[in-house]
Amino acid sequence: MACTSGLENLPTKTSKSDLVFDSLAQTWDEGVPLGNATIGALVWKKGDALRLSLDRIDLWDLRPSDSLSGANFRFAWVKEHIRTKDYLPVQKKLDHPYDMEPAPAKIPGAALEFSLKELGNPSSVRLYLNDALCEVKWPEGTRLQTFVHASEPVGWFVFDQLDENLIPDIIAPTYADTLSGDSGGGPVEGLDLKRLGYSQGKVIRDGNKIVYHQKGFGDFYYEVAVSWMKSGKKLYGTWSVTTSLCPEKAEEEVEEAMKRGVANDYEDHTAYWDTFWKQSSVSLPDSLLQKQYDNEMYKLGSASRENSYPISLQAVWTADNGKLPPWKGDYHHDLNTQLSYWPVYTGNHLSEGLGYLNTLWNQRDVYKQYTRQYFETEGMNVPGVCTLTGEPMGGWIQYSMSQTIGAWLAQHFYLHWQYSADEDFLREKAYPFVRDVAVYLEQISFVDQAGVRRLEFSSSPEIYDNSLNAWFKDMTNYDLSLMRFLFRAASEMATSLKLGEEAAHWAQLESQLPAFDLDKEGALTFAKGHPYNESHRHFSHALAIHPLGLIDWSNGEKDQQIILATLKKMKDYGPDYWTGYTYAWYANMLARAFKGEEAAEALRVFASCFCLKNLFHANGDQSGTGKSLFTYRPFTLEGNFAFAAAVQEMLLQSHTGVVRVFPAIPEEWKDVAFTDLRARGGFLVSAERKGGKVVQVKIVSEKGGTLHFLSPDTGEVLEVNTKPGEVVSYKY
Template sequence: MMKQTLLCLVTAIAALLAFAHVNAQPKPSHNLIFDNIPARWDEALPLGNGWMGALVWQKGDNLRLSLDHVDLWDERPMPKIDQLKFSWVIDQVKKKDYDTVQSVGDVPYDNSPAPTKIPGAALEFNCSFLGKTATAELDISTALATLTYPNGTRFLSYVHADRMTGYFAFEKLPAGTVVTPQLIIPGYNKKNIPVGGNMVVDGQGLEQLGYAAGAIQKKNGEIRYHQPTWKGHYYEVLVQWQRMGKDGMIGAWTITVDAKASLPALDTRSKEPTFWPSHIAWWQDYWNRSSVQIPDTLLSRQYYLEMYKFGSVARANTPPISLQAVWTADNGNLPPWKGDFHHDLNTQLSYWPGYVSNHTDLTASFTNWLLKVKKVNENWTERYFGTKGLNVPGVTTLNGKEMGGWIQYSMSPTVSAWLAQHFYQQYAYTGDEKFLKENCLPYFRQIDQFLNGIAITNDKGKRQLPLSASPEINDNSIDAWFQRTTNYDLALIHNFYRRFAELDSAATGKAAGQLLEKGESFMPLDTDPSGLTVAPGYPLKESHRHHSNLMAIYPLQLLSKDKQDDKVIMQNSFANLQKLGTRAWCGYSFSWAASLYASAGMGDSALRYLHIFAENFCSSNSFHLNGDQKKGQYSNFTYRPFTLEGNFAFAQGIHELLIRSEQGFIDIFPALPSTWADCSFHQLRATGAILVDAVKTNGVPQEVVLKAEKAGKVRIRLPFRTFIQQGISRDSILQEEKGIISFNMTAGQEITFKNAFE
């Protein structure tokens, strides 16, 4: 095989590759396949390992690899941001003098180029002599990009799954030809680059950062680029390459931040010059963690492309998934929204699918990073809110520092309450007792301390926030602030104390009534005939991109379709949502809506929104582009800034049709579309550290298999009423109401339930 020849792998390694292709869950039909190599960076073949990324595309006549590293950041402080105090903001809102707040909290974010994520560099190869590219393919089972030219020449590239190295190679080059990579540095020193119409979305020109010129050193088979950044910081890009036989070439690249770059030797005599087997092994393990089979070809492909991207941007020790992660815009400008960490939905949605898909080793990156920057967040909490405890800025730099922006959301008092949900999920899905006691509960206690310090008591004797908001209702105007606490904030607070009580009981074995009472001391959720309002006396009045008023339905699941009163609220909320329409929605609004409707058991509606997302709001390479790419068929937003949260919310939308477990029991096939007669999943993860398999064929659920990683009580609603069980005695099973059964499992135990009337 050409691939094995190129990479100098022995027969045993070639067999490993073949085995990986046979057993990998994605199918060839899930791959990205183009007749010609994409000609835009946001349509490129994406490669990544959580730390480094590359985009493979064609710019003019040149083959281009856009190179990136997650730590490439300019962390200079946002001007004036440390002057803000929440008490002052409250006073200005009361005085209706909000321009003064915007000038400090918002304007600098719009006008200042930094702090910001920055691009690395690009490699270009002049391939004009090879003619038009015949095919371009990304094999997502192995994370290998392959370009095939009409004369048989092939270009291959991948970013190693667990090494800080990217690889590229040519094979079967025409006789006598040499392809030499050229390093294209970002335009930090170019002048008069036009700024886009919207500086936040389109990005300011890179020259606005004011960096000194970088130094490029070249020698035979090597290029080193040293770029000074802000205040003594720098990064390096190192590229090395050499000939492979008579008609090939192989090379490698890396990026380092504040450290001299180096690469392992490209020894063509070695059996493993590019560490390909260990790369394959990582991706094989990744895909073997779980699988989903659904009868919808379009959605199945989109799902696996989303899960490929998740495996490309997350590792346990990386920063969280930012807006573009390791694929910073390669267009001469800063990335949309500075490529930062948005905690008013973007980071949260990005981790939704990781728990259920059995990738809790990767979701740990979120909580690990939050713990790493906790001291920075504690200091900001005391400085801005004037109270002890812990909150987190809603928009942050790599090191957790506040960046400002629309401060109703970028400095919201309930950001940490939402982030706490991910601490809960990390424990609930893994059962990691050490994490619970040493990390999770201490984090919750500090948030509780903060909420106690900031809450006030209203004239009805209920606690509330002194000022509240609901992202991104009324955008950044003074009307975005509410004197009575919004359902967004209330849902987060009520959920926080519900989960706090649950975690405390799990750690101590005692009832946690006092914590539940704390939650109940806050105002209840507000409803009217339109369902969940934005705030008391303020129903959702117009189409809106952020489903912030519906947080209690999803992701927090405070409301249940099994309770009649809750069901009515959910139905009214959806009726109002449909009445207002989708004209002001972005792409992520549709993928989030799928999980909202799935929570109500409305699988057909969820299916519709998943289709709209995949068909209208994604680039040809599956990137979420925010705007409706079919000229505004469903939304007035028709722009194309790339962000990742919509992609990952889509994957979770698929999960929510198949399995749910955060409402206190495992629910199998809770919201299957009426057209899905055949579907199955393998090793999806439920709370309680339970791995679950389920199969439905010819419209009939056949089997459910549970595998327990931890001992504990299991509550489950099977998709059939009568069953035959294996691995547990019948008298050990307790029949509860609403079709739920419960029983105890030991660690390592496996139980199978089969439909008695299949």
Template sequence: MKYLYLILCCSFTLFSFGQPTPDNNLHFDQLASRWDEAIPLGNGQLGALIWKKDNTIRFSLDRADLWDERKAFAIENHNFNWVQQQIKNNSYGSVQQWGDAPYDRSPYPTKLPAASLFFDLAKFGTVVSNVLDLEQATNILRIKDGRILKTFIHAYKPFGYFEITGNNVSDLLPQLIPHQYENNTNKDENKSVVEGQDLARLGYKQGNIIRTSNYEVLHQNTYDDHFFEVVLRWEKISAKKLIGYWTIVNDQKATPSALSLKKYTEEKASHLHWWSNYWSKSSITIPDKNLEKQYYLDMYKLGAVAREGAPAITLQAVWTADNGGLPPWKGDFHNDLNTQLSYWPAYSGNRLAEAKSYTDWLWKIRKKNKNFTKQYFGVDGLNVPGVLTLNGDPMGGWIQYSLSPTIGAWAAQHFYWQWKYSMDKTFLKEQAYPYIMESATYLKNITTLKNERRYLLLSSSPEYNENSVSAWFDNWTNFDLSLAHFLFQAATEVSTAMGKPQEAENWLKCKAQLPHYATDETGLQVAVNLPMKHSHRHMSPYMAIYPLDLLDINNPQEKELIESSLDHIKKLGTRAWVGYSFAWMACL
């Protein structure tokens, strides 16, 4: 019996130990005044940003699958061979006009913001404490006179909840605010896709709101016959307690449902149980408490934006910009870094269910991506556009990266990781093996053999030389080459695991035909005879170090190459870095 007691104590200790502490929470004495500094809440499908605007407590509401999918990029007009020919003819301007201009010129396709709700701060009072409780995934606002506003998005149900306690709660009713889709005199035609062009450019009719004594419903038509609705419902429980919820539905009518204290209490309990289980999956303890706090903040963010059954993570995830315009870069899927990096913590952090939202989405759009591969690259197999919509359509943009020849290999790595960290034989057989096989088949077909070496006719390295024709190289960049080495190696491994030794041998031969990485005294180069010459935001030349893990620090020669590369990055400095640069460098 004493041994059972010991086991129970140890289990309880480990389960509790995984939870973040109050020191890991975000603490402020006021609300943020910008949407991109707001408190974020989410469950992969719904999201909210809590901040202050025009003397209101504002909830910026979002749903992951709200998209305008109208087509702007005529991918079918040209192909990869045509791009190569334009480069040879010194007429790359025609490529930019075809591939890049629609992304800048057209307001769609794009992610769409949903709506906002607000509480009047003139009635509420002054916020003196603003806390994001990581353990409970709940935002807690304390008002100077003692009132408290708590809000959370249910961990796995499509509802956001709020609770107000204190005096005179009847005066603190929320209201919905639709986004301005028409009657805007300034459509900001000259704004860039980075700044976010005006929503009025989409041409929608303004949404309408039904308001009653305890609920509101917003109906917003979008394009063709599509629409979405937002429901806001509240109930006064007592003189000192008001509870409510909001939800967003896509392409279906919304019906406000009854709300009781019993139901609210049950929903809150199931929400907290999910997050308690999520936090129990892994934990860290390190002397640097600031770094430890950053770990828990990033793991909270992963839990807020990734969920099995929800779409993959976009540029702003479930926190689409609330700035009166379209989201920066249209809030799309950028598969040349942004989407992949968002999932990096999931594997070693033991969050495979959350990671699966990426491979599930890639699997869902696989058929469309295979059609794209055949049309644009002219070969069988599977590649993935670098910039694409929710439904998997290429959006164009800087085509060196938005139509990169190796993005499919990077996508395939996540099928490989999902298998390796889970060792799920069913997943291997049904998804990882076929996806990696199709990706490797494409790469074999698109490359050519010369003197027993395998080459890619046109190569690039995100985002070196930006959108210039000089961003293309007629020999391998280390970015593309690293991905080729990884993919053929992964194909060898999954073939072996599937009991196909001859197939494995063929893929190993393909890998052996690849050249060595381009290197010099600075370590890994961008491309042959081209070292990284200046600070750069994208660590694409160093893919072989991480995330592909192709170089071994225990091998003396590779150790020297890794250390020379890292020393060179440090020497160039952080002047051109952005947020993800620091995260990637930490992983390197």
């Protein structure tokens, strides 16, 4: 018997950054997002129904790609075709199947619908960020409150003051139908679901419960269940999505949730979110940026958990339009996953970031097998585009099977160590992961007659697309920066672990690498003879500036000139072929150059022009104001999280080992503050600026150690030896 206790209204706490609308969204990608990194929902209107698009992170078609196998699935075979300039066979085998075949791919779950024929259209819709709850109100007094439990694989809905005889219905995706109509499309707009070839699943209705069972490829299946009860003028219920990849069963999950009751579940849910929001906060004088930042951190809390799969292109908000999601909803490691986790470090959400690192760690055997087969080396590289389980998916192989992607992913292990000061993590995970990548990079490269370590062919995302010209005979600054970072980080980590011989070996390998290539103005190029001379969305040539920090303002005049020249080129050639994430990344780089006004302006453009009504990043310019010639709207999340990281870079920097507060804020930001942002070394920093002057700084040392702090009062670097838990305070 379901528990009917605790049916009072669910208490909420408003925020100025809440999303507030006077009607439901009309498209799935503008729906109100709810999620817990495992399951998610989008609240919107389709036809005459209020619709909850239901999703789960491990809803995947994992069928193997036949083209990514066989005797020719080797980089040596690819290089033979590059040398002979006979590249079409490579494109046919390794690039084209990604565009033409429907799977492997992320797939949708189902939808929950409530008819609006009697209720009519609502008059207000609100996402309460503090409580991760969506509230929908009707003029006659009816109200819906719905949330995805923060730590259980269930979602809840509660209708209040309901006179109509309303019940939920599960709407299954259309997997089996005639192929009449548009079944085409590409990876950006999405291939039709019917191309997956599934038999249509069964929806079974039994009293106050509906269960939908859908078989996928091979032995895979998934289940969606909803159960509900009516009590007077209230209708309440719960739903779940589970797959054959997890031990839970959706039908059992909803039964257990109904026994616990909505009040108990909501109490646990809000306790989680209270803790999440207490981890850190920022207070900005710019209301547009404040609202965007708070919503980005909300999305981070909805899409990441310590034991979850990583954030994919759309995380737990897969397309609900009868098609596969943009770019198959996969894991793009040539930029997207890396940017998505930028804000976990300074944002003091290391636990949420572990979902990324734990998955990378757990999939090492898959990566090593791929490395042995394709690159024919020891050590480990990671596919640049991969499935839920880490298998390569192909595509433009200069990037989807890049030689250096593993180094960019390894940086996140390095960052977690730096920000946590966790020596156990360094010894047990960070250095072993980095070392495996270093072993591979040493073997994939060679030393020429001049004693310079090189790659025979090099690439730079996504320059010259997937053409033969996208393979450079000279080292690109992209590949070079990642190799330089990786060997340097490996040496630093080995030194910290007192592994002197290994540290020296990695340092020697770094010393063999060539210098970064610069154009005649002193700006970073893509490669020798290939300057940044036209607008491009991917700043692959400038990784050395950000996020790797190899070229940094603190290194002196030479680096400063490179940074300024590189930023000038980006600005001069303009944003015609930028996407939203480009603006967010550009803001991070500007912050590293202490250009606060320009960084804030880039973020304003992102927030104003590249986001949908629910603040999802849509890649293309939605404003019609010419901020980019890309005007499409495939939703992906990396731009949102790169935005949050840029705000953090403006407020606090510590990548040089010196803690700087408010290093890159606009002059007009007279009153600004932040609480418990994280600096490298395991320091939690809070600071406040009033009337254009820093008035107080508080630094908590989690692990102890030496703090280097740039005094905003004198401009001197203060050196303070701290003990674990010690608080260092300054008032001005």
